[in-house]
Amino acid sequence: MISLFSGLVVKQALEETVIPAFERATGERVATTFEPTTVLLDRIAAGERPDLLLGVSSSVRELAEQGVLDPAQVADIAVSAVGFARLPESPAPADDGEAAFVEYLRAAPAVAYTLSGASGLHFMSVLRERDLLDEIDERAVRFPSGLTAEAVIDGRATVAIQQISELRAVAGPHVVAPLPQALQSYGRFAIGVRAEAPAASVFAENLLQPAARRAFADIGLSAP
Numbered sequence: 001m002i003s004l005f006s007g008l009v010v011k012q013a014l015e016e017t018v019i020p021a022f023e024r025a026t027g028e029r030v031a032t033t034f035e036p037t038t039v040l041l042d043r044i045a046a047g048e049r050p051d052l053l054l055g056v057s058s059s060v061r062e063l064a065e066q067g068v069l070d071p072a073q074v075a076d077i078a079v080s081a082v083g084f085a086r087l088p089e090s091p092a093p094a095d096d097g098e099a100a101f102v103e104y105l106r107a108a109p110a111v112a113y114t115l116s117g118a119s120g121l122h123f124m125s126v127l128r129e130r131d132l133l134d135e136i137d138e139r140a141v142r143f144p145s146g147l148t149a150e151a152v153i154d155g156r157a158t159v160a161i162q163q164i165s166e167l168r169a170v171a172g173p174h175v176v177a178p179l180p181q182a183l184q185s186y187g188r189f190a191i192g193v194r195a196e197a198p199a200a201s202v203f204a205e206n207l208l209q210p211a212a213r214r215a216f217a218d219i220g221l222s223a224p
Contacts (some may be wrong), residue, residue, distance in 0.1 A: 001028075001029050001030075001031055002028055002029070002030045002031065002051050002052065002197070002199050002200050002203055003030075003031050003033075003050040003051045003052070004030055004031065004032050004033070004050060004051065004052040004053075004054065004200075004203070005033050005035070005040045005043070005044070005048075005050040005052065005053045005054070005055070006032060006033070006034050006040075006052075006053075006054040006055070007034070007035070007036060007037045007040070007054060007055045007056065007117075007189060008034050008035070008036060008117065008145075008146075008147065008163070008166050008169070009078070009080050009163045009165050009166055009187070009189055009221070010054060010077075010078065010165065010189065010216065010219075010221070011034045011166070011169055012165065012168070012169035012219050013165070013212075013215040013216050013218065013219050013221070014032065015032070016215075017211075017212075017215040017218075018206070018207065018211075018212050018215050019032070021211065022203055022206055026199075026202065028199050028202075028203070030203065033050070035145055036114065036116040036117035036118070036145050037055035037056040037059050037117075037118065038116045038117070039116055039145055040053065040055055041055075041059055041063075044063065044068060049068070049194060050194065051193065051194050051197040051199075051200035052191060052192065052193055052194070052197075052200045052203060052204060053069060053191070053192045054077070054189065054190070054191045054192075054207075055189065055190070056118055056187060056188070056189060056190075057076055057187075057188040057189055057190040058188075060074055060190040060191070060192040061074055061190065061192075063192060064192055068194070069192035069193060069194055069195075070192070070193050070194065070195040073192065073193035073195075073201060073204060074190055074191070074192045074193075075190060075191055075204065075207075075208060076188055076189070076190045076224035077189055077190060077191050077207045077208065077212075077216070077224065078188075078189045078216045078221040078222065078223070078224060079186055079187065079188055079189070079221065079222040079223070079224055080163045080164060080165055080186065080187045080189065080220070080221050080222075081163070081164050081178050081179070081184060081185075081186055081187075081220075081222075082119045082122060082123070082161065082162070082163060082164070082178070082179050082183075082184060082185050082187075083161075083162070083163070083164035083167055083176050083177055083178045083179060083220075084159055084160065084161050084167070084176070084177060084179060085148075085149040085152050085159070085160040085162075085167040085170075085174045085175065085176045086152060086158060086159055086160075086174065086175055087152060087153075087158075087173065087174055087175070088173055088174070088175050090158055091104075091107075092104075092175075096180055097180055097182075098180045098182040098183055100180075101179065101180050101183060102130060102132070104159070105132070105136060105159065106132070106135065106136075108139075108157075108158045108159045109139060109157075109158050110139045110140065110141055110151075110156060110157040110158055110159075111136055111139070111140050111141070111157060111158070111159045111160075111161065112140070112141040112142075112143065112148040112149075112151035112152065112156065112157035112159070112160040112161065113140065113141075113142065113143070113148055113160070113161040113162070114142075114143045114144075114145060114146070114148060114162060115142050115143065115144055115145075116144060116145050117145065117162065117163070117166075118163070118185075118187050119161060119162045119163045119166070119185070119187075120143070120161070120162070122185040123161045126183050140157075141156050141157045147162070147166055147167075147169060147170050148160035148161060148162045148166070148167070149162065149166075149167045149169075149170035149172075149174055149176075150170055152170075152174055153170060153171075153172035153173075153174060161179075163187065164176055164178060164219075164220040164221075165216075165219040165220045165221050168219055168220055169219065176220075188224060189221075191204045191207050192204075
């Protein structure tokens with residue numbers, strides 16, 4: 001059994017495509033834990049040692065420098081952009097510019113975002129820079145972790161902010177689009193392998209192959 005700690009950004013591609021194909025081809029089984037990278041890092045700091053960690057590239061490389069992961073077995077696998085989700089029938093921003101999107105947020109009855117994921121931390125920074133955090137938080141749906149588009153689907157929020165691949169992973173009718181370029185943040189994600197985990201090394205190498213690249217592209221991720 002291979003244990004994998006992974007960020008939510010690749011959850012859909014791994015569960016629907018990459019892991020089933022790997023298990024069929026090798027006979028190995030992959031036990032997954034999906035959480036924001038910050039949550040996974042807390043668990044590792046508390047002593048847990050997965051065979052694989054897939055998360056924000058800088059964090060994976062830092063663990064390799066500390067000896068938790070094998071420095072020779074760290075590789076970038078994908079780049080993600082931050083986006084927003086809304087219901088098809090709900091209003092859209094007036095245009096693709098920064099000012100229109102800020103006004104869109106201010107007019108939204110409720111905005112959903114995460115408190116622990118890279119997208120949520122970036123979104124809070126964007127709001128603070130514009131003195132909007134308190135205003136938006138008066139009606140925000142704040143997720144400790146998880147998929148924020150669920151709040152759009154069930155009616156708790158009218159707009160959800162998260163990595164595009166995470167927004168698209170939620171079932172149900174919703175429209176997903178990237179944030180305006182002036183508000184955008186691109187996250188790099190890497191895979192790291194614990195030393196002396198040969199089967200895990202095979203899985204990590206599989207993430208660099210064309211089939212996995214296509215699965216990542218299908219959910220809105222770019223190649224590094």
